[in-house]
Amino acid sequence: MILWFTYVEVAVAAAAGILCIVAGLAGRPPGDVTVGSLALLELLLLAQIVIAIIAPFVGNPPTGSLLEFWVYLVSAALLPIAGVAWALLERSRWSTVIMGVAALAVAVMVWRMHAIWTIQVA
Amino acid sequence: MSSPARPRMTGIGRVLVIVYAIMALAATGRSFVQIVQRFDEAPLAYTLSAVSALVYILATLALIFSGSRGWYRVAWIAILFELVGVLVIGTLSFVMPELFAHPTVWSWFGSGYLFVPLVLPFFGLWWLITHRPAESPTATDAASAVVAP
Numbered sequence: 001m002i003l004w005f006t007y008v009e010v011a012v013a014a015a016a017g018i019l020c021i022v023a024g025l026a027g028r029p030p031g032d033v034t035v036g037s038l039a040l041l042e043l044l045l046l047a048q049i050v051i052a053i054i055a056p057f058v059g060n061p062p063t064g065s066l067l068e069f070w071v072y073l074v075s076a077a078l079l080p081i082a083g084v085a086w087a088l089l090e091r092s093r094w095s096t097v098i099m100g101v102a103a104l105a106v107a108v109m110v111w112r113m114h115a116i117w118t119i120q121v122a
Numbered sequence: 123m124s125s126p127a128r129p130r131m132t133g134i135g136r137v138l139v140i141v142y143a144i145m146a147l148a149a150t151g152r153s154f155v156q157i158v159q160r161f162d163e164a165p166l167a168y169t170l171s172a173v174s175a176l177v178y179i180l181a182t183l184a185l186i187f188s189g190s191r192g193w194y195r196v197a198w199i200a201i202l203f204e205l206v207g208v209l210v211i212g213t214l215s216f217v218m219p220e221l222f223a224h225p226t227v228w229s230w231f232g233s234g235y236l237f238v239p240l241v242l243p244f245f246g247l248w249w250l251i252t253h254r255p256a257e258s259p260t261a262t263d264a265a266s267a268v269v270a271p
Contacts, residue, residue: 065159071151079144086140094133098140105144108236 001117002051002060006110009044013107016041020100029091030084030099038080038099041106045077048110064116072116076109135185138249141242142182148235149175149227156226164224170211171226177203178227181246191255198250205243208232212240 016037023034052073056062062069083102087095153171161168177200184197212231215222225234232239 065155067159068152068155071155075147075151079147082143083140086136090136092133094137097134097137101137101140102144105148109148 001048001055001062001114003114005044005048005051006114009041009048009110010107012037012041012044013103013110017100017102017104017107020096020103022100024093024096024098024100027093028096029093030087030096034096034099035084035088038084038103041103042077042080045073045080045106045110049073049077062117063119069113069116072109072113076106076113079103079106079109135249135253138245139182139185141238142178142185142246145227145235145238145242146175146178146182149178152225152227156224164221167222167224167226167229170207170228174204174207174227177207185246185249188250188253189255194250194255197246201243201246201250204239205247208239208243 016034019037020034023031028034052069079102080099083099087098089095149171153168153175156168156171181197181200181204184193184200187193188197208228208231211222211226211228215229222229227235227239231237
């Protein structure tokens with residue numbers, strides 16, 4: 001993984017998470033901005049998948065378990081899609097909160113993925 | 123919550139379900155990796171890891187269908203199991219580190235998951251208590267369902 005890209009991903013995921021939870025608690029149903037923030041996060045995760053495929057071949061190999069890394073990455077990439085899909089089934093304020101929770105989970109998972117890739121302790 | 127009690131999950135209950143679904147996903151993924159790669163290091167802890175993952179999946183499903191009485195009971199059992207699990211394994215990971223000091227959902231009271239596994243069962247039980255199944259055969263249950271906020 002690439003450190004600065006990890007920072008971007010975690011920052012976007014955390015910002016999207018806080019934005020959606022605040023907007024949801026303020027009573028907003030999912031809108032262009034909140035859904036858009038998750039779409040942006042999903043784009044970053046898709047880019048991360050491409051990076052993770054290429055990186056080992058260009059001198060950036062993972063130090064930890066590649067299997068564990070991919071379980072995290074695939075799960076993380078599915079979360080924004082699942083969150084938005086489920087949220088749009090019922091357009092209420094809580095749907096916005098759900099998208100925020102999904103985004104925060106992605107933030108934690110991306111950070112954990114970076115730890116697996118670079119500093120494996122387990 | 124002024125919406126009439128319906129068997130479908132709505133409102134804040136959906137948030138609870140999605141958090142349970144994420145925990146189920148995380149626990150399943152992790153226990154899968156642990157069992158495939160280093161089961162012999164801590165068979166007991168990693169078996170419990172897989173059990174906890176299954177219970178999270180069960181709890182997620184039970185919460186979704188908790189409008190029916192059968193699933194409502196399953197939800198109670200699954201969430202109580204989690205609460206006991208996180209308390210017992212959390213304690214044992216300090217008392218008997220050689221057996222349980224391995225990264226599982228419940229070790230160190232779920233600190234690897236931002237203590238979500240410790241907090242979640244309480245929210246789950248609160249939700250179940252305030253959302254009894256609406257259609258119930260007995261009059262007392264129906265009355266309490268109306269009274270519940």
